[in-house]
Amino acid sequence: MGNKHYFIGIDIGAGSLTTTVIDLQGQVVGSASAELTTHSPHAGWSEQDPHDWWHALCGTARQALAQGSLAADQIGAVALSAGAHTPVLVDAAGQVIRPAILWSDTRSRLEAAELKENHGSEIFGIARNVPAPTWTQPQLLWLARHEPDALARTKRLYVAKDWLRAQLTDTWETDHTEAAGTLLYDVQRRQWSDRLCAMIGLDPALLPPLVAVTDVVGQVTTAAAAATGLAVGTPVVCGSSDTSIETYGAGAVALGTGAVKLATAATITMVNAEPGPTASVIHYPFCVPDHWYAIGATNSCASAHRWLRDTFFSGNGMTGAQAFQAMDRDAASVPAGAGGLLFHPYLQGERTPYWDPLLRGDFLGITFAHERRHFVRALYEGVAFSLYDVLQALEAQGKAMTEARIIGGGSHSATWRQIVADVLGISIAMPRITDASFGAALVAAVGAGAFPDLPTAAERTVAFVAHHEPDPRQHQRYLDMHAIYRDAARALFDINHRLSAISPR
Structure with missing residues (x-):
């Protein structure tokens, strides 16, 4: 890897985007954040403009590099994370069609209830989760009914971190955790579900190819390098959703461990070998291969x-x-x-x-x-x-x-x-470092070959600064x-x- 001993993680949070640069010991050598604005034009709506994410990435990437006194060619790879199931609709010209609907948006309450009543057990059997306003599937059904022109113009559906990564690489893909978060994914077959798409009249061709969390999916383009200060050709790793990445980045990789998050919402994640048998909590494939995690949340923290x-x-x-x-x-x-x-x-x-x-x-x-x-x-x-x-x-x-x-x-x-x-x-x-961007940087390091696998990277870099016994x-x-x-x-x-x-x- 030559002198490329530093790795960048980028996370889109509910209120800010954070870019963090780490070294091979897991030390943060540079970090910067930029606030993001959530818009609520109607009661129950929560939306963000994806272009704000890109603007924030361009600024924080330069700031983080400068803080660490690093040259762009010292970066070995970049990876991203963001809140799950946040759809970004793009037209044939590659332009964003409308603001992205966040997990906290409740406008699709009636659509979620309808899907649950008519197809709840079938959806759970395929996706291992049940409809709620937080999921992409009912949100897209709401759009089909209230903004049909937007869906008619859509040629590609991204989720948040994949759209932002595409601004770096001009590629289109997602990982299996993010796919599960759309409620359009067959968890047993590990592929998109034609049946779940058909329930809302969605063409499966709008959904991206599936790759592994640590796969290198592209390189920083010339245009992206000029905008961000990163070097042309820097490898870009897929990454995953924030709950998966931050649980991993906190060092919770063993079965039966997990993470408690006190953020905009409060969550608990638990690492398991397989999805659970009931629909009372959410189940996702974990970024660590052959592991799952269950997550439950209280909306306001x-x-x-x-x-x-x-x-x-x-x-x-x-x-x-x-x-x-x-x-x-x-x-x-x-x-x-x-x-x-x-x-x-x-x-x-x-x-x-x-x-x-x-x-x-x-x-x-x-x-x-x-x-x-x-x-x-x-x-x-x-x-x-x-x-x-x-x-x-x-x-x-x-x-x-x-x-x-x-x-x-x-x-x-x-x-x-x-x-x-x-x-x-x-x-x-x-943990010494609690931001999801740290876990994303570790994923970038594994994708670039700096560590043999995700558990090894966590074992060698995650440290703790406080312990509390009940x-x-x-x-x-x-x-x-x-x-x-x-x-x-x-x-x-x-x-x-x-x-x-x-x-x-």
């Missing part, structure tokens, strides 16, 4: 944290970061249980285990004794309680989790990390509180639906 900050803690001359720090000190000052205050983080509906976009958030049990600090503690604990719901759904697949890596912006709070360990009752380890007494106390949390959530289902009928989101 950092987004709820930010809402609390902006609504109740901003002002007094504090910046956003200072307000978060003050909130964290407040949460740490309150004993477990938040003085009997509960928080259901359903500010944007809920996914696992309820899959109900009409649920609403609440603080329950407020008294005159509660201060602002109790509300922060209750928010930390409420997200953890929702994650316990996710863990129970994952373990209902017949596999137990005893340890997890913790990642995402919320993982920087030692208080929140300990709450998660105590509520879940499992050991928690925080306190048995606190865990039992939280189990008692979670029983109340769960019963209250269920008791409010009908109330939430009636409120949504009166005042839609």
Whole structure:
């Protein structure tokens, strides 16, 4: 590889794009991020302009190289990751037809319900998942009904990271994890499903060829090099979806391990040998060959944290970061249980285990004794309680989790990390680097031949900076509180639906 001892990972997150450069020891030598704007022109819509991703990549690639004092010809390979099942529709001239619909978009609620009612068991049998507004299949059905001209003009369907990678290579392909994320993929045959396409009237010819996560799919073109500062001919590796890549990049490669992510949404992933038998959680092929992972999510985590900050803690001359720090000190000052205050983080509906976009958030049990600090503690604990719901759904697949890596912006709070360990009752380890772009850079290194395989690359480069063991007494106390949390959530289902009928989101 000559002097090409550095590798770039690029990740499209919900709020920003990050480019990270690592060396062969897994040390970050350069990193840069650029904010992304999510548009919501109608209630329940969440969209981004793919051109914003490209603009962000061009800027952050140059910044990351400059930060590491690296020449472009020192880069051995590039790989990408992004949120799964985010469709980008392209016409015959290669132009993007409309904004990309994100996983958090709920406009296809009726289409998802219709597909589930009419074909639910058949879809699960083929795709090992069931329709919900987060998937590409119901989103495309919505487009067929409400924007038929857009689909009629479509000649190629990409998902987010593949479209962005195509700006580097002028090629068209995706990996099997991303394919599974569209709900148009036959997991047993490992190919696109004509039957799932037929359910929504989609021509399978619009779907890309399938390759392995670590395959080199092309090289940086002359035009892309001029725009990004990368060298012409730099190998570009396929990459995969962010949950797969960040779970891998956190070092969770062994069966029964996984990752807890405290980000815009909160998720738990568990690495398994095969997809589970039930539809209560999502199943994907893992980036590590011959492995799968199950994932469950609570819709609102950092987004709820930010809402609390902006609504109740901003002002007094504090910046956003200072307000978060003050909130964290407040949460740490309150004993477990938040003085009997509960928080259901359903500010944007809920996914696992309820899959109900009409649920609403609440603080329950407020008294005159509660201060602002109790509300922060209750928010930390409420997200953890929702994650316990996710863990129970994952373990209902017949596999137990005893340890997890913790990642995402919320993982920087030692208080929140300990709450998660105590509520879940499992050991928690925080990797030195938690961004998905790090895992993507490792994938690039494996694709370029710097490591023999993905597990070896993780073993040699992933390090940990914090460990948290669950306190048995606190865990039992939280189990008692979670029983109340769960019963209250269920008791409010009908109330939430009636409120949504009166005042839609």
